[in-house]
Amino acid sequence: MKHSRRRLSAVLGLTAALVVAPTATTSMAATGATDSTYVVLYRQGASTADAGQAIAAAGGTVVANYAEIGVIVARSANSGFANTVKKSSEVDGVSATSGLGTRVAPAAEGGSAEAEAVQATWGDTLSGRQWDMVQINVPQAHAVTGGSDSVVVGNLDTGLDFTHPDIAPNYDATRSADCSSGAATPLAVGNDAHGHGTHTGGTIAAAANGSGIVGVAPNVKLAGIKSSNDDGYFFPEMVVCSFMWAAKAGINVTNNSYYADPWLFNCKNDAEQRAIWEAERRAIRYAQSKGVLVIASQGNDRSDRTHPAFDDSSPDYPPGNEEERRITNACSVVPLEVPGVVGVTATGNLRLKSFYSSYGISTAEVTAPGGDSILQRTDAAPNGLVLSTWPATASCNPVRTVFDPGTGAKYCYAQGTSMAGPHAVGVAALLMSVQSGTPGQVAARLQQATNPLSCPDTSIYAPFPQLGGAPQTCQGGPAHNSFYGAGEVDALKAVS
Structure with missing residues (x-):
C-alpha cells in the first residue's frame, strides 16, 4: 500500500456529524506525553453508559465509547489504570496498546529494475x-x-x-x-x-x-x-x-x-x-x-x-x-x-x-x-x-x-x-x-x-x-x- 481546491474544501467542510462515528463519544481532554492508550473490553451485554465515570475514577479519559460492541478506548498516565478498571465485574479485560502495534508487512526484496512500458491497447497512459x-x-x-x-x-x-x-x-x-x-x-x-x-x-x-x-x-x-x-x-x-x-x-x-x-x-x-x-x-x-x-x-x-x-x-x-x-x-x-x-x-x-x-x-x-x-x-x-x-x-x-x-x-x-x-x-x-x-x-x-x-x-x-x-x-x-x-x-x- 485528489488534487483540486474544490475537493480540498469539500474535505475541510465536513461537519462533525460526518467525521465522528455516531456511536462513539469522544473526550477532548489533553493528555500528557506519558499517557498510554488502553482497550477496555466489557462483558457481552454489559452497558458502557457509565464508563466515563469509571475511567475517570481510575485516572483516565475516554477517547471513544463503542457501546454497540462493549469496547472503550481510553488514555491514562496512571500506571495502575488497568488493574483498577479490571476490578469492575462488568469488565472482561483491559490491555494497553502503546508499544504493541503491528506494521504493514514489507514487500519481499528483489526486482529493483524498472519495467519498460509497452504499447497500451486499453486504459490510460501507464x-x-x-x-x-x-x-x-x-x-x-x-x-x-x-x-x-x-x-x-x-x-x-x-x-x-x-x-x-x-x-x-x-x-x-x-x-x-x-x-x-x-x-x-x-x-x-x-x-x-x-x-x-x-x-x-x-x-x-x-x-x-x-x-x-x-x-x-x-x-x-x-x-x-x-x-x-x-x-x-x-x-x-x-x-x-x-x-x-x-x-x-x-x-x-x-x-x-x-x-x-x-x-x-x-x-x-x-x-x-x-x-x-x-x-x-x-x-x-x-x-x-x-x-x-x-x-x-x-x-x-x-x-x-x-x-x-x-x-x-x-x-x-x-x-x-x-x-x-x-x-x-x-x-x-x-x-x-x-x-x-x-x-x-x-x-x-x-x-x-x-x-x-x-x-x-x-x-x-x-x-x-x-x-x-x-x-x-x-x-x-x-x-x-x-x-x-x-x-x-x-x-x-x-x-x-x-x-x-x-x-x-x-x-x-x-x-x-x-x-x-x-x-x-x-x-x-x-x-x-x-x-x-x-x-x-x-x-x-x-x-x-x-x-x-x-x-x-x-x-x-x-x-x-x-x-x-x-x-x-x-x-x-x-x-x-x-x-x-x-x-x-x-x-x-x-x-x-
Whole structure:
C-alpha cells in the first residue's frame, strides 16, 4: 500500500456529524506525553453508559465509547489504570496498546529494475505496465461496466492521498475518516505519509481518466480510512475505530492489506492478547452485521496459516522486540481468521503462488495478482511487480518510481499480498455493481468468479521455506486448495 481546491474544501467542510462515528463519544481532554492508550473490553451485554465515570475514577479519559460492541478506548498516565478498571465485574479485560502495534508487512526484496512500458491497447497512459489487470480480464470487464458509483469501498490502510489525479475523481470525503487516534476525525491532506494506502487504493479504483493507471473498478467510490500511524503500525484502537466507522458510514466492502493486533499470531490463551483480539473481532462482526464485506490479505511470511508453527514477527513495536516463538492453532491472525472474512493469496504473472505469499486451506478463499520479482518475471512483467498510485511526498525506491508524462503524478512498483487483496476487492465491487446481496452472498459469488488453479510443483519454493525450515506445501485439488482457494479472481466473470 485528489488534487483540486474544490475537493480540498469539500474535505475541510465536513461537519462533525460526518467525521465522528455516531456511536462513539469522544473526550477532548489533553493528555500528557506519558499517557498510554488502553482497550477496555466489557462483558457481552454489559452497558458502557457509565464508563466515563469509571475511567475517570481510575485516572483516565475516554477517547471513544463503542457501546454497540462493549469496547472503550481510553488514555491514562496512571500506571495502575488497568488493574483498577479490571476490578469492575462488568469488565472482561483491559490491555494497553502503546508499544504493541503491528506494521504493514514489507514487500519481499528483489526486482529493483524498472519495467519498460509497452504499447497500451486499453486504459490510460501507464496501463501498458498493468499486466495484473490484463491477467484478471479487467479490460474485458470494463467493456461491460467499470462499476457503479453507488458502491463504496473502504480502504483500511495507512491513509489515502485523495489529491492524486487518479484518486480524486472517485474519492468519497463524507465516508472517509482518520482513525489513528482511536476515534474518527476528518481525513486531512497529506494523511498518507507511508504510501501503502494510496497504492492499494489505486489498484481498487483509480479513475479511467486518460492519465496514469486504471483500477479494477474505476467508477466506484473510494473512502480512505486511516487505520495506522504514519509509520504503518496498526494499533488495536485504530482497527476497532475503523470497522465501527465502516459500519456506520455505509461502506459496502473493505480492503484490509495488513494484519492487526500486537502479534501477527494472536494467542487467545494470553489475557492481554485475548482482550484485544476480542475487541477487534467484535468490531469486525459488527461491521459484517451492517452489510460490510471484509476482505483481507494473507501476509508475506510464506507460512501455512492453517497449520501455524512459528511466529518471529511479534511484537514488532518498538522495532527490535521481535522474538521467535512456537505457536499452535490456538493462535490466529486478525482480520484474516475472523469468520466471514475473505482471505486472499498472491500470484505472479505466471499464475503461480508468489514466493512470499502465505496460504492455508482454511484461510485462502481466492487468489489475485500481487507480483513476484524472483520466480515470475516475464516479458509483460519485467520486474514482476505491481504498479499503482503513490503520494507525491511519500518515499518510493527511485528505480521503482514512475511519473505520468502528462500530469507528473507519482506511481510506484510494489509486491505483496497487500497488492493482491485490492484486486479481489475491486472484483467484489464490480460484483456488487451488477447484483446486490449480503456479504456472505457476495463472498460466495466472488469465489465463483474465478479461474481455478491446481497445486503447482512446490519444488520451485524450496529456496523459500517457511519459518523454521519447513517446506511450502499445497493441499487440496483444483476446486479449492491452500495456495489459491477457489482460484484467481476474474473481473469479466464477475460482470457477465
